[in-house]
Amino acid sequence: MDALSDLIAKANVKAVLIGQLNTVVVAVSGVCVIVLVSCWIAEIAKENSGVTRRYAACFIGVILQAVAGLLTVLAKRWQPNLLLFYAQELFTILAVVIGGIALGMNNVVVNVCANRNTSGKIIACAAHDVETVAYVIVILCLMVNYASSQQRVITFVDKGILDGIKGRSNSAGMQQLP
Numbered sequence: 001m002d003a004l005s006d007l008i009a010k011a012n013v014k015a016v017l018i019g020q021l022n023t024v025v026v027a028v029s030g031v032c033v034i035v036l037v038s039c040w041i042a043e044i045a046k047e048n049s050g051v052t053r054r055y056a057a058c059f060i061g062v063i064l065q066a067v068a069g070l071l072t073v074l075a076k077r078w079q080p081n082l083l084l085f086y087a088q089e090l091f092t093i094l095a096v097v098i099g100g101i102a103l104g105m106n107n108v109v110v111n112v113c114a115n116r117n118t119s120g121k122i123i124a125c126a127a128h129d130v131e132t133v134a135y136v137i138v139i140l141c142l143m144v145n146y147a148s149s150q151q152r153v154i155t156f157v158d159k160g161i162l163d164g165i166k167g168r169s170n171s172a173g174m175q176q177l178p
Contacts, residue, residue, distance in 0.1 A: 015155045018148050019076045025148070026069040029141035032134045033062055039131040046124040054105040061102050064095035065142065072145060080156045085149055092146045096139055103135040 040055055071088035078084065110132055113125035 015080075015152065018152050018155065021148050022072045022145060022152075023076060025141045025145050026072050029065060029138045029145075030069065032138045032141070033065065035134040036062065036131060036138070039127045039134065042127040043124045043131070046127070047122055054102065057098060057105065058102040061095055061098035064091055064098055065138065068092040068095050068142065068145065072149070075149070075152070080152070082153065082156065085153050085156070088149050089146055092142050092149065096142045096146070099135060099139050099142065103132065103139065106131055106135065 036058070040058060044055070068088060068091040071084060071091060075081070075084050075088055106128055109123060109128045110125075113123055113128060
């Protein structure tokens with residue numbers, strides 16, 4: 001019986017730690033999004049290019065990331081719900097895909113800057129470099145968010161199984177677990 005209590009306690013601690021990790025990851029990626037938006041404003045202002053398709057992909061990626069972050073916070077605040085976990089994972093995957101596409105488009109500009117910009121266009125090279133670093137951090141945070149949400153699903157299912165075992169143990173007149 002003590003082994004079951006230990007398993008339940010470990011599952012609870014694991015769930016709390018994963019929830020805290022998700023909160024930190026959402027905060028870090030939120031800061032990086034502010035850096036990204038600042039870079040885009042600087043690039044648009046310096047290059048006089050207006051909002052191109054690349055920025056449209058970036059904006060869509062940021063919106064998807066914001067939805068994934070909101071779902072992460074809701075999954076932590078509300079009662080665990082598999083549908084909410086799966087929605088969080090779906091939006092995280094979509095944000096990673098769109099973010100990867102936007103990062104690839106930005107790397108083309110970074111390569112032009114690295115080759116000493118022989119095109120004759122005015123390019124905000126430093127802003128594009130900072131954007132690359134920020135996007136890499138955002139994508140890494142999203143991947144950690146996805147992996148930890150997978151772990152939260154596993155912990156949620158394991159906890160449900162352990163609670164079921166505890167319930168059957170109580171119905172047989174055994175000692176109540178915490």
